[in-house]
Amino acid sequence: MARTGRRTPPAAVLLIAPSLIFMTALFMWPLVVGVGQALVGPDGPTTAYLRRMLDDPYFWTATRNTLLLVVVLIPLQFAFAVVMALLLRERPRFAGFHFYIWVIPLAISDLAAGLVWLSVFTDRGYLNSALDLVGVDGYAWLSYQNPVTMFIAVVVAELWRSTSLVFVIVVAGMQGIPKDYDEAAEVFGATYWQRVRHVILPQLRPSLQVALILRTILALETFAVAQALTGRNLPLLVGETYQWYSVQLNPNVSAAIALVILAVSMLAAAGYLRMMRDATEAR
């Protein structure tokens, strides 16, 4: 039988077509529109919206706070997640119960997390109540006069909420490490810390890398936690887009800030990928 010249489209193409079309419509198109909103005014291309953004003192505070949050939160939460996973690996009693409690925040939104910790940190909240019970005076943790404790409160709430994600990725990564390696290292006389340092962590590397990129991008989007805890007293970049859009009713400046967030995210992701590639090559 002669083969026909034209091939019918493979089933795979038909199967992925709906998702491709949908994602293009809901991702690529808005991206183009967004760039237009930020850079094109009623009279053609303009930098007016960008200038307006840059002239706003809140923008610079928000940028600083956002970056500071990422720099402080990410290392803390990775150390925390690895410790949690190592603890669970020791098979403590009630491991199932501990695991359940430790992963609940996975399904908690940042708004909810902010409200949860508001009950703790607010002036007449549970933290000050507990301090009062032991005879220590309360402290205005969330007051704009105390920017350090305000920032710490946001870090704690985010640590509480978002470490679960890293934890779960690390635990899954640890399950993928064959027990033989660890046992072999033990037979050859490695101490616990030597095994963690030379056997477990190197094998977790791929999991940690992915978690790092994911969490950094998500941390750049932190918003509702700070909103719930501090209002606009601790401005963050995403909070500013919300502010410009909902309060100042200026979607153009809002779109401009969104593009800044996008740029920082891409920069961070590209930076990580490059670092990881260099590290792999160096080995």
Place this chain on the structure above:
Amino acid sequence: MNRRVWVQIACVAITLFMGVPLYFIALAALSSRESLNRFPMPMLPTDPSVETLRTFLDTTGIVPGFVNSLTVGIGTIVLSLLIGVPGGYAVARYAFRGRGPYQMFLLLTRALPIVVLSVPLARIFLNAGLYDTTYAVTLLHTALALPTTVLITAAIFVGVSREQEEAAMVFGASPLKAFLRVVMPQALPGIAAAAMFTFVLSWNEVLGATILTLNQRTLPAQVLTTLSDSPLAYRFAGGFALVLPAVVFIAIMRRYLLNMWGTTLR
């Protein structure tokens, strides 16, 4: 003290850090207005009351917010499964050209901040007459959930061996029948898990829902937009209402967690 004791102590300490705030928000939401105003606040449920919760539920926009959140959540599940399951099946079963780029594209979209989409989408939906509807929010949430749905369902389909499908076809089933009779029954628990994951994502998303609506707020959007002019009791009750589904969800999903968040999603 020996090592095992230290491990136990550390585990309990972390569990307290993770668990106690949940206890506090439940305690606050289930206290009367009067005991919330006391200082120091009572640390034990000495005076449980549904007064705070009832006030919260009676506030304008809260019950419709619940309904909208449910509508959007269920709509997102249906739409993302309809569009995502075929994609997941293709990734799992066919070694087609462009599979790599397709997966890369999906991963990339997950890296896009929601805010970047929300603001322009608001304008697009305004032009299309979809602004301030649950459809608008459903579309946005589907776009956010879709990459995950494709990747999770692909992982699920990989778990059902290709040979089983082939066996069904050798024994007289059409490709569609083989999929429905042999693959789907085995994939169903995993797909249900993916659906719940999608629901939680939708239930929790606040920024996009806030930007795309004015009156048809979802619950978190309603809570967020009324936050600054609400009493503390309202905020605690709102926090509790948002947290409760999470606790239930994780209890149901514990078995699937490591596979979904741990390996598939990363």
Place this chain on the structure above:
Amino acid sequence: MSDIVVRNLVKAYTPDGPRATDDVSLEVAEGEFLVLVGPSGCGKTTLLRMVAGLERPDSGTISIGGRDVTRLPARERGLSMVFQSYAIFPHMKVRQNIGFGLAMRKVPGNEIDRRVRRAAELLHLEDYLDRYPAQLSGGQRQRVAVARAIVVDAVVLLMDEPLSNLDALLRLEFRAELKKIVRQIGTTTLYVTHDQAEAMSLGDRVAVMRGGRIVQIGAPLDVYDRPSERFVGGFLGAPPMNFIPATVARNGGGPVLALGDQHLAAPSTLDEWVGRPVLVGVRAENIEVSTEAAPGWVTATVEVVEPTGAAVLLTVRLGEHQIKVQTAPGFRVAPDDTVWLRSAPEALRLYDPETSLVLRP
């Protein structure tokens, strides 16, 4: 009529890549049990899957019972198959698994019941019909897969390494049972395996494949005894056939094989090869061994002695070559002993050292 005829089948998984099957032609007679055997990657499974309709050939034709099925989907070819992983459905009970093919063909319920019961009896599964596969042992799952395949009364039965997931003892046991069942139902059968012992024991004929081609096809003992090329001799049989380089020389009357400075009687047909190098192939069991010198025997040194119970397997060094010799279980010898070997000239197979093909004088 339910013979299988394969003509010039070509399949490459990538357009310009290596061919999984390279112009393969094959005929399986009605009721015949043919085994495709070869190392992994030789194309045997691809060939089977193209016959099944699970893979589409780039060119060539397949017909079953005189009907061209090359373009038909698997479900319309009227065949039946046992898969390597068994591929029984974990969400269905054994009963539904066995009856799946009948249900798909819309056979009435009571008829399905009857035939499922009969197949279950044949495979000793009567007590397990209402269990799920997860509650069965590996051997029982295998039986379910076979029962599902025979219950549909297909004209052609395909089997893709069906025994490879069983442990050694079970495999041996089920091999004999499978042979009995297939003989009873008399279906044309195409069977794929990488296990040469399985191929030898099951097939009416075996087809040895390598690099996408069938290199030799014939009755098991013929193929075993007269490998058409060096590869077949080395692949079939345990231990594999010995291959020793030699030169054909003339010693008085007839030709002899010179192995180093020793000589071995050669078949008289080698006359025209005198002065040229050849490769001598000889099976371990066709070599006689003695602890005493005798004229016309060659000497070798024992390196390893492996009693296997039914025989003693010796590894000996002959000049610079290692060869395997099989002797009677009572044979006593120790490493480093000197032994004397000979082989009847008619048991020697001779190959061209360049092409590795058998010499046809």
